Amino acid sequence: RNIGLAKSRVRTLNFRRANFQLFKELLDGIPWETVLKGIGAEQSWQLFKDTLLRAQELSIPQQKKLSKGGGQPAWPSKDLQLKLKKKREMYRKWKQGCVAWEEYRGVVGMCRDRIRKHKAQMELNLVRDGKNNKKGFYRYIGRRRQSKESVPPLINEKGELASSDMEKAEVLSKCFASVFTGGRASHVCQDPEPLGEGERSGIPPTVTVEQV
Template sequence: MFLDRVADNFLTQLVSEPTREGAPLDLLFTNREGLVSHVMVGGCLGKSDHEMIEFLIRGEVRRGVSRTATLDFQRADFGLFRSLVDRVPWEAVLKGKGVQESWTFFKKEILKAQEQAVPMCRKTSRKGRRLTWLNREIWLELRKKKRVYDLWKKGQATQEDYKDVMSNKRRAKGNLHPLLDVGGNIVTKDEEKAEVLNAFFASVFNSKTSCSQDTQPPELKDRDREQNEAPIMQGEMVTDLLHHLDTHESMGPDGIHSRVLRDLVEVLTKPLSIIYYRIIES
């Protein structure tokens, strides 16, 4: 029965020397040739009357090969990238195109220039095990936090120092985008923005701007826009939005990374303003 089981499972017995009083009582089986080698019998462990069996198991460390390709911004040539995008006469090529057609052409030109200026690389196994959101900047901040905490535990830093570091990391920093004042001018400074918001909220309680119950609000009239009317979406507003993109986020299905949009803001403001204006027109 035992021999039948060994044969059915294609096992090979490797111990050929006796292990106790001239009999091979201890066995070593393997199901693959070359997996086990250097089988040696000799010596006893403690007061045991069985001989020890020493052997080597040959194994290979399989290193996972990453198949995930990503943009290698460390070797990117943004000067070439900017030059290729700047060569495109956006106003001429987007003239007469609809929203979807304009966006498709824009994306095609950006991706074509990206292939020439930004090389691709595969993620290493070490980076593959790292959390996606844990980039170098966040890792350095976490290391700094741990160092301050360790100093505090050792008595080299006060608890207030540690709280200061933590409060700076938790403090949210918001930014208010440019506003339009009553005259239609773009306001970018914080003091001017505060005045615009103050005037807006104060107008709610102003009798000059409020309507009585018997007074009907003025009707909205549709006005046909001229072909050469200036875009409502000003270039400064597009530039401001691109400057505040989070470059640590993954790119969307369009294949355009936020790092590309932010670093090429000077040459991308014009085409994006045109496309945005087409959306408003439609």
């Protein structure tokens, strides 16, 4: 029986071989004002999404997704990985009583020192080659960041504070839907009063409505 033996093949977009000129022509050739006239926000979004995905399929090829090493740090070299493997083996032998504690601690200290030096050298190389390897530099910075920025609390058209994820999503959804309905557009704006250096405003962004 061959059930369950099929392997999943994940594919991603290959932007290096994309034909962006064709992608632009496919979208520019559609009279959006005429096509979207008289239909609701949901239908407009679905039509735009289907058209965008169709243009993407025709102009951007796909490729097999490459593995990124299972979440390993960006800096270990082949030699350092062998040292870490030796440290794990020494730990197992110490737990089994085959080696002394001092011998195991010596290997741990050597690995820690090698890791610090190798990491410092890798970061120095990233800084020196930042202009030629911007992708690698920002990838490393992104992995080092512990927290990600989130959407701040918003004030809806009723003047109520939207702090939960669901409430903020509803406020932003109404702003997006207003683009396609009624000729009125909403936008999220900050407090217009300028802030001094190092100061932060305690007033959350508000959603206002303007006539288009």
